[in-house]
Amino acid sequence: MAAHDEQIPMEARAGAPLRGTAQVPGDKSISHRALILGALAVGETRISGLLEGQDVLDTAAAMRAFGAEVVRHGPGEWSVHGVGVGGFAEPEDVIDCGNSGTGVRLVMGAMATTPITATFTGDASLRARPMGRITDPLALFGARAVGREGGRLPMTLTGAADPVPVRYELPVPSAQVKSAVLLAGLNAPGETVVIEREATRDHTERMLAGFGAEISVEESSEGRVITLAGQPELRAQEIHVPRDPSSAAFPVCAALIVPGSDVLVPGISLNPTRAGLFETLCEMGADLTYENEREAGGEPVADLRARYSPAMKGVEVPPGRAPSMIDEYPILAVVAANAEGVTRMLGVGELRVKECDRIDAMAKGLRACGVAVEEGPDSMAVQGLGAGNVPGGATCETRLDHRIAMSFLVLGLAAQRPVAVDDAGPVATSFPVFEPLMKALGAAIMRKNR
Numbered sequence: 001m002a003a004h005d006e007q008i009p010m011e012a013r014a015g016a017p018l019r020g021t022a023q024v025p026g027d028k029s030i031s032h033r034a035l036i037l038g039a040l041a042v043g044e045t046r047i048s049g050l051l052e053g054q055d056v057l058d059t060a061a062a063m064r065a066f067g068a069e070v071v072r073h074g075p076g077e078w079s080v081h082g083v084g085v086g087g088f089a090e091p092e093d094v095i096d097c098g099n100s101g102t103g104v105r106l107v108m109g110a111m112a113t114t115p116i117t118a119t120f121t122g123d124a125s126l127r128a129r130p131m132g133r134i135t136d137p138l139a140l141f142g143a144r145a146v147g148r149e150g151g152r153l154p155m156t157l158t159g160a161a162d163p164v165p166v167r168y169e170l171p172v173p174s175a176q177v178k179s180a181v182l183l184a185g186l187n188a189p190g191e192t193v194v195i196e197r198e199a200t201r202d203h204t205e206r207m208l209a210g211f212g213a214e215i216s217v218e219e220s221s222e223g224r225v226i227t228l229a230g231q232p233e234l235r236a237q238e239i240h241v242p243r244d245p246s247s248a249a250f251p252v253c254a255a256l257i258v259p260g261s262d263v264l265v266p267g268i269s270l271n272p273t274r275a276g277l278f279e280t281l282c283e284m285g286a287d288l289t290y291e292n293e294r295e296a297g298g299e300p301v302a303d304l305r306a307r308y309s310p311a312m313k314g315v316e317v318p319p320g321r322a323p324s325m326i327d328e329y330p331i332l333a334v335v336a337a338n339a340e341g342v343t344r345m346l347g348v349g350e351l352r353v354k355e356c357d358r359i360d361a362m363a364k365g366l367r368a369c370g371v372a373v374e375e376g377p378d379s380m381a382v383q384g385l386g387a388g389n390v391p392g393g394a395t396c397e398t399r400l401d402h403r404i405a406m407s408f409l410v411l412g413l414a415a416q417r418p419v420a421v422d423d424a425g426p427v428a429t430s431f432p433v434f435e436p437l438m439k440a441l442g443a444a445i446m447r448k449n450r
């Protein structure tokens with residue numbers, strides 16, 4: 001599925017139960033970090049299970065542009081010959097990060113303390129997203145950014161020639177901002193400290209430790225205090241990328257709402273900074289079990305089994321849970337529409353600055369499908385209709401947002417009339433095999449003639 005070139009209208013309709021095993025691809029967050037830290041290490045990092053979605057491919061291209069040798073050996077099998085901390089070369093051309101907020105923000109962080117200049121851009125979605133949240137802390141290191149009005153891409157960043165270490169308290173719970181600051185701190189002398197009130201995904205901290213950086217995390221009354229010693233020599237690693245819980249969410253939630261379904265999704269990371277959706281689904285009464293719990297690649301992993309759950313109830317999802325399921329609210333809204341009673345999602349203002357305004361996109365699409373939704377600046381409440389009672393019968397806008405596209409297609413699998421999306425192309429950014437994987441489970445998802 002081409003992400004930005006041509007629109008790919010698709011439709012989903014109710015049909016057979018979903019059954020079988022869904023091997024979802026590698027974790028997107030970990031894949032970006034493996035490429036970037038591999039590029040900053042000395043020696044050859046070998047990666048298996050890399051997500052080959054467009055977002056990650058764009059980060060691979062960026063790492064090549066900064067001088068690393070990035071080679072694909074086979075499906076998911078990659079190697080990165082790093083240039084060492086501080087060794088990035090100046091790219092010859094503009095860096096196009098496509099649709100990826102994680103890609104652009106982490107790469108900008110990684111170059112912000114090296115005295116080179118690079119210009120970044122992306123697709124229409126990425127060019128609308130705020131970059132001030134990273135250029136503000138990167139300026140504290142001595143980096144200079146010039147972008148469009150409102151801190152938007154295209155943007156040119158000149159890294160600090162004499163970087164100073166930074167102590168930074170995150171104003172928003174964002175793993176991208178935290179990671180940008182930590183990656184910038186790698187080439188600053190002394191200790192860089194990041195403080196986060198609420199824990200966000202911790203893959204950067206885990207992976208930095210794996211690459212040999214001196215990094216410590218302390219829980220204090222201020223929150224999580226992360227301290228990184230600057231200018232380490234990162235040692236090349238072998239990285240096995242676990243499967244992505246944010247992608248697993250789609251077949252799992254589809255199984256919960258399609259009558260008769262029973263789906264196994266093996267090898268999913270249960271990292272607590274990512275597991276908020278599964279916790280919420282269990283509270284709603286989902287028949288969701290963890291089988292074969294084990295450790296893999298430093299992460300707790302299990303096989304998830306989801307079965308049709310017609311008696312789910314609406315719940316209140318507390319604001320403190322938002323960072324651990326921030327990408328999962330669109331698909332939760334779809335499950336909520338099929339549950340009894342209201343599901344209230346609180347403290348979710350960050351959804352307004354994702355690939356699109358996800359509160360607005362979900363509210364409009366769900367209403368068009370006959371589901372009542374109330375929205376506030378940082379909240380959303382979905383009035384559940386109960387299992388099998390969503391009317392459907394609309395075409396929903398996906399707004400260059402992969403998770404909006406997949407969410408409405410899953411909605412269509414359990415709705416009374418088909419649900420269409422105007423463009424499923426963006427699905428290729430994070431879950432390129434979504435369509436064949438869902439079809440193999442028995443889902444009636446099809447491309448439509450334009």
Ligand code: S3P
Pocket residue numbers: 028029030102173174175176177179201326327350
């Ligand atoms: C990500 C962090 C989150 C998430 C995104 C991936 C990461 O963004 O939405 O899909 O890999 O660090 P924020 O940091 O903006 O919350």
